[in-house]
Amino acid sequence: MSSLSQAASSVEKRTNARYWIVVMLFIVTSFNYGDRATLSIAGSEMAKDIGLDPVGMGYVFSAFSWAYVIGQIPGGWLLDRFGSKRVYFWSIFIWSMFTLLQGFVDIFSGFGIIVALFTLRFLVGLAEAPSFPGNSRIVAAWFPAQERGTAVSIFNSAQYFATVIFAPIMGWLTHEVGWSHVFFFMGGLGIVISFIWLKVIHESNQHPGVNQKELEYIAAGGALINMDQQNTKVKVPFSVKWGADQTTARVTDDDRRLYRSVLYQRPDLLFHYLVSGLSGAGAWDVDSESGLCGFRSGGLRFYRRCAGWDYFRLADAPHGIAEHCA
DSSP: OHHHHHHHHHTOOOOOHHHHHHHHHHHHHHHHHHHHTHHHHHHHHHHHHHTOOHHHHHHHHHHHHHHHHHHHHHHHHHHHHHOHHHHHHHHHHHHHHHHHHGGGGGGSOTHHHHHHHHHHHHHHHHHHTTHHHHHHHHHHHHOOHHHHHHHHHHHHTHHHHHHHHHHHHHHHHHHHTOTHHHHHHHHHHHHHHHHHHHHHOOOGGGOTTOOHHHHHHHHHTTOOTTGGGOOOOOOOOHHHHSSSOHHHHGGGHHHHHHHHHHHHOOOOOHHHHHHHTOGGGTSOOHHHHHHHHHHHHHHHHHHHHHTOHHHHHHHHHHHHHHHHTO
8 A cells, every 4th residue: 555655646746836826926916016006097187186295295295105114124134033924914904995995085184185195105005015025025935946936936027917907997996987986997906806815825845735745845055945934043143244255155145136036026106107297296206316326336336246145145135125215
């Protein structure tokens, strides 16, 4: 009997549960960018309806960026502390709820509208902050090194897919039934997606649809299949973790990559500002943005020659954060 089971396991076909994981990341990231764009699409009609001038809208648009910057590092800490599945679920649910609530801001009047809308956009930014660190973390747990580039490119492409799919839908809703329905539609659908997330996403070694062959395959390729089950930390000296001892530092390379992604990840919000033409209202300063980009590229040669690529990537992270505040 044992020989039969061994023979069966030897011909067992490897499952591909990880592909469904990246599909879910793609869908969730699409809603992430779609919810960011709601105000860009519905903003013009909303401003006319509730009496907001361009300066007021500029303040409202800036709320998301401020919150996104503030929430990046705490979001990464929450992911490490409580696990990707749980934190990401609450992230999706909360940002979708606050997106939906933006459809009710017309119950306020005067300055109260600006305060309500600013607060809700700020909360959406905070809730969305763990999303890209969470994506990176899930890919690291599910994909071998030779497939990670493809997985990352798939969920990153969702930002453009979101524009193609959701912009026409939100534009039609704004024109046909009113701007508030844009927020009701995107927020309500996002809440539904958050519960689908709970059904689809699992830790790689606890997924009901993964078999031993797939686990062995992804683990052999460097996937961190026990990432959320490691409750004990090994104390690594600072000089080793961030220093130039490449042999030992290789152990903590995944940690450094995650920290850099949390610090450096920058949402592509230029589209949203351009849609509503808010550059003149102070929401986007082209000169400051260009100067920061030049500062970063100009420092590339210096860091590369003097400190190496690892130091360059880490040292460049604060400039990425600074761009949000430009």
